[in-house]
Amino acid sequence: EEEGGGTVLRRYLGEHGATLDTDCLLIWDGGFDFDGSAVLTTGLRGILYTEIHARGARADLHSGVFGGAAPNAANTLAHVLAALKDRDGRVTIPGFYDDVREATPQELEEWSSWPQLEGALNFAVGARALEGEAGRSLAERVQTRPTLDVNGIWGGFTDAGEKTVIPAEATAKVSMRLVPDQEPDRIFEALAAYAPTLSTPGVEIEVRRLSAGAPPVVLGSDSAAMRAARQALETAFETTSRLTRAGYSIPVVIDFQRHVDAPIVSSGFAQFDCNVHSPDENLVLDHFGRGVEMMIRFFWEYGKEVLWTRS
Amino acid sequence: EEEGGGTVLRRYLGEHGATLDTDCLLIWDGGFDFDGSAVLTTGLRGILYTEIHARGARADLHSGVFGGAAPNAANTLAHVLAALKDRDGRVTIPGFYDDVREATPQELEEWSSWPQLEGALNFAVGARALEGEAGRSLAERVQTRPTLDVNGIWGGFTDAGEKTVIPAEATAKVSMRLVPDQEPDRIFEALAAYAPTLSTPGVEIEVRRLSAGAPPVVLGSDSAAMRAARQALETAFETTSRLTRAGYSIPVVIDFQRHVDAPIVSSGFAQFDCNVHSPDENLVLDHFGRGVEMMIRFFWEYGKEVLWTRS
Numbered sequence A, B: 001e002e003e004g005g006g007t008v009l010r011r012y013l014g015e016h017g018a019t020l021d022t023d024c025l026l027i028w029d030g031g032f033d034f035d036g037s038a039v040l041t042t043g044l045r046g047i048l049y050t051e052i053h054a055r056g057a058r059a060d061l062h063s064g065v066f067g068g069a070a071p072n073a074a075n076t077l078a079h080v081l082a083a084l085k086d087r088d089g090r091v092t093i094p095g096f097y098d099d100v101r102e103a104t105p106q107e108l109e110e111w112s113s114w115p116q117l118e119g120a121l122n123f124a125v126g127a128r129a130l131e132g133e134a135g136r137s138l139a140e141r142v143q144t145r146p147t148l149d150v151n152g153i154w155g156g157f158t159d160a161g162e163k164t165v166i167p168a169e170a171t172a173k174v175s176m177r178l179v180p181d182q183e184p185d186r187i188f189e190a191l192a193a194y195a196p197t198l199s200t201p202g203v204e205i206e207v208r209r210l211s212a213g214a215p216p217v218v219l220g221s222d223s224a225a226m227r228a229a230r231q232a233l234e235t236a237f238e239t240t241s242r243l244t245r246a247g248y249s250i251p252v253v254i255d256f257q258r259h260v261d262a263p264i265v266s267s268g269f270a271q272f273d274c275n276v277h278s279p280d281e282n283l284v285l286d287h288f289g290r291g292v293e294m295m296i297r298f299f300w301e302y303g304k305e306v307l308w309t310r311s
Helices: A008-019 A073-084 A105-112 A117-125 A138-143 A184-198 A224-237 A252-259 A285-310 B008-019 B073-084 B105-112 B117-125 B138-143 B184-198 B224-237 B252-259 B285-310
Strands: A025-028 A038-044 A046-055 A147-156 A169-178 A204-209 A241-246 A264-267 B025-028 B038-044 B046-055 B147-156 B169-178 B204-209 B241-246 B264-267
Touching: A008 A252, A025 A252, A038 A224, A046 A073, A046 A184, A073 A147, A073 A169, A073 A184, A073 A204, A073 B073, A073 B147, A105 A138, A117 A138, A138 A241, A147 B073, A147 B169, A169 A184, A169 B147, A184 A204, A224 A241, A224 A264, A224 A285, A252 A264, B008 B252, B025 B252, B038 B224, B046 B073, B046 B184, B073 B147, B073 B169, B073 B184, B073 B204, B105 B138, B117 B138, B138 B241, B169 B184, B184 B204, B224 B241, B224 B264, B224 B285, B252 B264
Parallel strands: A025 A264, A038 A241, B025 B264, B038 B241
Antiparallel strands: A038 A264, A046 A169, A046 A204, A147 A169, A147 B147, B038 B264, B046 B169, B046 B204, B147 B169
């Protein structure tokens, strides 16, 4: 229910959020940093998730008989995707960066001293090199810069062996992480108008939006709930804590922010190498146990504070 | 057994082909032209079939956490494929066109009067436009020019809905139709060396060859068997016949040509709109019946000729 496809929680908040007697909101869908610090999130990237569909011939065609004459939906889709994000990691959708709010000088200063970010990401990614938007620091690229990634692609003959078809259709799932103040609706319209212009003469390109997505969110960082959560995290996990902007999206956060009048604290218990959204996603038992302790400590500390405030 | 994956027929011909007492070879794996003419093939394009494999991170990664830092195998594969064949249909593999034999002036002259080729191909393909190598006629593009087509592509999340992964791997099946005097071995080596240079820093590209493929073939056109076959086709099907070079490949033809000392006649009974290698591939019953008659006529006519020659 908290992801882009959810509908019930969103509807409930719209109808009843304002009537809830809420002191604070805990959104526990994050985790720890690569150096073991607890992370509290002061902002979330938004997301726009689309499918780009390419259609050429009326059916798959024999590549010997028709090769040299028939358009190939897969070759053309490759041209479209290659043109959407260039080799320097820049997204070419017109106006894509127009509303991007730059990181503040304080954020840039804090991130410049972020220990071992590159080494940690290199370790987690395990590729021969990291990639991303040219001219931007790694900390900006994963927090305050938007992205465009192909999440999946398919078309034509995908079993073992050889089949000599020219695919009539090919499709890519393409999503974008958005940052303040990009608007998903506006970016979608720009993409839907732009992608067809990147096609070849024989192939039709259609961009479909899979869900409403999520706008980017900036959360506050100075509430009593935030202070209590930081203290509880640091004590239970015997570590430091850090405020960051998260690169990921939690679509329902915007609904909580819109409809419930209460400070939001966003964090979580997953360790950095938890393989989030990947095969073998996992939570170490130590974090599970300390997480129970953290919640007890949080409710104790914050409960005292709320009682004091109300008394 | 006649396709690229076949091994038994090839081995048999190598061991026993020279000892067979063979008058002629009929290879019946073709069909009729768009205007109803019977087609006899005087040459076949060859084929080289590969898989291009892209590998970035050690596993699929969350696009929110790692977007802006992790290489994306699918985005990079799109860059590689887009660069391999440009928007004008030219293949960019170094040396790809070096050994291409131009069509003869006689062929070009005959094809310039080929009735309705473009209309027929447009009808069969059913796309909004035909595509192919810029600066070459349609007849050349489907007969005497080499091609490069993505036959299949896959990677990442391909089910319904949204999953925000950065794919660690993506793969494309990529095959090339080759023409005289291109050599599959040489083209493969050039592609295997070239494709990795089209990658991005974080993604490794590997080109795998799926089979030996087939070299292009030029067959003779003036044998007694060819004359008898043309006459039998024209009589049984009440139509004209035409000599063309086929765009497709029949890998075992090269083995027959190498190991059996006999003229080759290559044709077939499939009508033009038979959906070859596609869903609903079909043969109309009229062609089945007339095909039986054609073969009876051929063996009668050619048998007389062989008897006369031997007597």
